[in-house]
Amino acid sequence: MAGLPASGKSTLCGELALLTSGVVFSKDEIRAALFPPADIEYSTEQDDFCMKLMLETAVYILKKDPRRFVFLDGRPFSRCYQIEQVIATAVELNQPWRILECVCSDETSRKRLNQQAGTHPAENRDYQLYVRVKAGFEEITLPKTVIHTDQPLEACLALARAALS
Numbered sequence: 540m541a542g543l544p545a546s547g548k549s550t551l552c553g554e555l556a557l558l559t560s561g562v563v564f565s566k567d568e569i570r571a572a573l574f575p576p577a578d579i580e581y582s583t584e585q586d587d588f589c590m591k592l593m594l595e596t597a598v599y600i601l602k603k604d605p606r607r608f609v610f611l612d613g614r615p616f617s618r619c620y621q622i623e624q625v626i627a628t629a630v631e632l633n634q635p636w637r638i639l640e641c642v643c644s645d646e647t648s649r650k651r652l653n654q655q656a657g658t659h660p661a662e663n664r665d666y667q668l669y670v671r672v673k674a675g676f677e678e679i680t681l682p683k684t685v686i687h688t689d690q691p692l693e694a695c696l697a698l699a700r701a702a703l704s
Contacts, residue, residue: 541616542641544669545651547688552610561608564593567660581663594628617676638683
């Protein structure tokens with residue numbers, strides 16, 4: 540799941556996991572479970588560490604059941620190397636991969652971020668983070684499905700399910 544903060548990644552992959560009996564790995568939840576609050580950095584190094592653990596766990600699950608859907612959430616995948624790591628893992632396992640890129644208007648993201656303030660596991664998640672990530676987002680040039688999450692969830696799910704089939 541790729542996209543800027545509050546673009547709808549978590550909502551969409553949570554629903555997809557329910558529909559597919561899949562599993563969601565959330566970088567933000569894993570970070571919160573692993574690190575005491577004083578050690579949470581929101582750094583690229585810590586993000587990469589959490590992603591490494593997510594990928595190792597995905598490998599474990601997919602080796603047991605190669606037909607299972609695994610959704611990687613909580614990272615914008617705003618850098619090419621981040622997507623390349625995931626694809627390399629999928630290729631090693633001979634697993635298909637899909638990139639679902641969630642997009643929405645700046646105003647929708649701002650509204651979602653305001654609504655989620657204080658309830659999201661990542662305490663650094665605010666509109667300033669959204670603006671910073673957006674400014675440095677490297678275009679995803681690999682095959683992907685772009686899902687405009689300003690539209691109703693049912694429409695987003697239909698696009699995502701079509702991409703997964």
